[in-house]
Amino acid sequence: MTITQLYYVLAVAEQQNFTKAAETCFVTQPTLSMQIQKLEDELEVLIFDRSKKPIELTEVGKKIVNQAKNIVNESYRIQDIVDQQKGFIGGEFRLGIIPTIMPTLLPMFLKAFIKKYPKIKLKIEELTTEEIISRIKEGHLDAAIAATPLENDYIKERVLYFEPFVGYIPKHHRLHNKSKLNTEDLEIDDMLLLEDGHCFRDGVINLCKAFKNHNDDQFQLESGSIETLIKLSDEGLGMTLLPYLHTLDLSEKAKQNLHYFIEPSPAREVSLLYHKSELKMQIVDAMHNVISGIIRGAIAFQSVNIVSPLPK
Known part of the structure; x- marks a missing residue:
């Protein structure tokens, strides 16, 4: 039995196809098939129902795959130990970021991170929280940045910052003339929301639910992007809530529609996520330090109330 054979088994289990699995492993299909056959012969069981x-x-294949994941992950740890011993911070690092964080945070830290750690080859994907959890669990992401807490047994969370919610309220809206917002002011039926699948949407809904009963059928207008929500709000179709970092690049005219909350401000907790196996921790630490250092200069809020992204 070899690590390579187990790696091939995991690839077939994921792709459910020998040809596609071979492509992802960068080997020929006959080579991959032969190695898996050898493993099945040695174990005297069928891992796959062809x-x-x-x-x-x-059924036994499912149990073998679960154990193979642990073995392959642990094998990666050996190279990790060597890298840390040598003080080497480099190699490929796969990072996922949720859509409501990617456009504001990434430009803030990426250039500084690449300059400080030129040997790290970053591969960055925009993914939903659900996709991030799945990919970290399956070993296809080294880390991710998302709203927390997520309460997942496979994932560890290291807080990067707390990002307050800010009201975007156009003229002629009932709350436009209020100097400071209170969470009790919010009405879910005139709130413009992101589409289902965005954790920021869940945070907004949880915030409103905490104070008023509502029927989910009241949601009238949803969009896939925060920029669209702002434009719809400008058209008089309702108010919306924005993550604080999204407000920094608004035009001076648009900033006149921003309304901050009475402290403690409702906020989301943004964290760096990684697998409990703690692989590539030297890179995780490096990323945490760079982002934390940069974000301190952008968010000065101290008194916040964390709103969970988990649907209630």
Whole structure:
């Protein structure tokens, strides 16, 4: 039994196809198939039911795959130990970022991070929280940046910063003339929301639910981007809530529609996520230090009330 064979088994289990698995492993399909066959012969069991389309794991195959994930992850730790011993901070690092954080945070830290750690090859993807959890669990992401807490047994969270919610309220809206917002002022039925699947949407809904009963059918208008929510709000279709960093680049005219909350401000907790196996921790630490250092100069809020992204 070899680590390579287990790696091939995991690839087939994920792709449910030998040809696609071989492509992801950068080997020929006959080579991959032969190695998996050798493993099955050695164990005297079938890991895959090849009669099914797509290919499925047998019952014992499911148990083997679960154990193979642990073994392959632990094998990566050996190189990790060597890298840390040598003080080497480099190599490929796969990072996921949720859509409501990517456009504001990434430009703030990326250039500084690349300059400080030129040997790290960053691969960055914009992913939903659900996709991030799945990919970290399966070993396809080294780390991610998302709103927390997520309460997932496979994932560790290191807080980067707390980002307050800010009201964007156009003229002629009932709350436009209020100098400071209170959470009790919010009405979910005139709130413009992000589409389902965005954790920021869940945070806004949780904030409103805390004070008023509502029917989910009242949600009238949703969008896939914060920029669209702002434009819809300008058209008089309702108010919206923005993450604080999204307010920094607004035009002076748009900033006149910003309304801050009475402290403690409702806020989201933004964290660096990684697998509990703690691989590539030297890079995780480096990223945490760079982002934390930069963000301190952008967010000065101290008194905040964290709103969980978990749907209530």
